[in-house]
Amino acid sequence: MIKDLQYKKCPECTAEALHWNKEKGEVACKSCGLVLDDKLFDFGQEWREFDSESSENRRRTGAPLTYTQEDRGLGTTIGTKSDLHKLSKKDKDKFYRLRLWQRRVSTAIESNLRLALSEIKRIVSVLGLPNYVEEEISRIYTEAVQRGLVRGHSTEAVVAGVVYAVLRMYDIPRTLNEVSDVTGIDKKKVAKNFKYVSRNLNIRTLPIDPMNYVARFASELKLDPQTQTKALDIVQVATKEEITSGRSPKGIAAGALYIASKIHNERKTQAEIAKVADVTEVTVRNSYKELIENLNFLNDEMEKGKASA
DNA sequence: AAGACGAAAGTGGTTGA
DNA sequence: TCAACAACTTTCGTCTT
Numbered sequence: 001m002i003k004d005l006q007y008k009k010c011p012e013c014t015a016e017a018l019h020w021n022k023e024k025g026e027v028a029c030k031s032c033g034l035v036l037d038d039k040l041f042d043f044g045q046e047w048r049e050f051d052s053e054s055s056e057n058r059r060r061t062g063a064p065l066t067y068t069q070e071d072r073g074l075g076t077t078i079g080t081k082s083d084l085h086k087l088s089k090k091d092k093d094k095f096y097r098l099r100l101w102q103r104r105v106s107t108a109i110e111s112n113l114r115l116a117l118s119e120i121k122r123i124v125s126v127l128g129l130p131n132y133v134e135e136e137i138s139r140i141y142t143e144a145v146q147r148g149l150v151r152g153h154s155t156e157a158v159v160a161g162v163v164y165a166v167l168r169m170y171d172i173p174r175t176l177n178e179v180s181d182v183t184g185i186d187k188k189k190v191a192k193n194f195k196y197v198s199r200n201l202n203i204r205t206l207p208i209d210p211m212n213y214v215a216r217f218a219s220e221l222k223l224d225p226q227t228q229t230k231a232l233d234i235v236q237v238a239t240k241e242e243i244t245s246g247r248s249p250k251g252i253a254a255g256a257l258y259i260a261s262k263i264h265n266e267r268k269t270q271a272e273i274a275k276v277a278d279v280t281e282v283t284v285r286n287s288y289k290e291l292i293e294n295l296n297f298l299n300d301e302m303e304k305g306k307a308s309a
Numbered sequence: 310a311a312g313a314c315g316a317a318a319g320t321g322g323t324t325g326a
Numbered sequence: 327t328c329a330a331c332a333a334c335t336t337t338c339g340t341c342t343t
Contacts, residue, residue, distance in 0.1 A: 247334095280336075
């Protein structure tokens with residue numbers, strides 16, 4: 001399931017405490033938080049494993065289960081020549097017409113796919129995603145094409161939608177903005193196409209869990225693992241207290257990180273956090289104020305943090 | 310001077326009649 | 327289908343460190 005670790009020790013601080021997150025295929029250093037490798041999934045016969053892991057993880061599979069069935073219609077090639085002579089002139093004409101059509105349709109599909117698959121390769125490499133994600137994106141896109149979902153839509157836009165959908169399926173925290181940036185597709189269109197392909201291919205995704213963002217933002221901010229852990233705690237309690245619903249997960253993650261950084265005297269400015277979290281300072285502010293208001297133990301901890309400064 | 314704060318007005322998405 | 331609504335953004339002036 002997981003490939004051999006390339007690293008035995010953290011190259012940054014040479015600590016041996018490595019910690020991996022199976023869900024995301026990430027390995028991080030426990031003492032400095034450096035993400036060492038995020039492409040650790042070895043896939044091949046792993047679908048079953050995902051399936052049986054736990055009920056809440058079943059969404060990981062989404063569409064693939066039905067994928068192996070041959071596509072409807074388009075996969076069927078139109079007859080051989082052998083019994084052509086039995087047909088009337090009219091039927092022969094029809095036969096040729098149909099075959100011509102099929103050739104047109106399938107070459108159209110093929111050239112579309114060629115274009116799309118190379119675009120997918122590019123996007124995956126820019127985003128630094130693991131191979132299995134590329135496979136999945138390609139597979140789902142192929143299915144979308146075969147079901148005729150791309151007709152009347154721009155290839156690139158549908159690709160962007162599929163990319164985002166797959167990221168969501170695998171709980172890989174990338175924002176709409178990031179997908180929008182690398183694909184050059186307007187953010188709104190990405191969202192629209194995400195919904196479009198999800199709906200038509202029965203891909204189900206749950207709302208994003210803020211926890212998924214915390215690790216990534218923390219690492220980007222080079223925060224101490226302790227601080228990250230604190231932020232995770234905060235998010236967890238907040239979720240339990242039901243003060244997170246309706247709020248953007250990015251904002252929650254950002255607010256929690258801001259508080260955690262204050263508690264652990266590793267002060268980051270709201271602007272810094274806002275930047276990596278892809279929200280505005282105002283949102284960071286509102287989010288962290290909301291958290292403090294509802295979780296009053298945080299106040300004391302922040303005071304303590306200040307005192308020990 | 311930089312960071313934090315909050316008010317006001319604008320935007321896009323969701324919801325419910 | 328439209329209007330009301332909440333969350334988020336943008337912008338900007340003021341207070342705090």
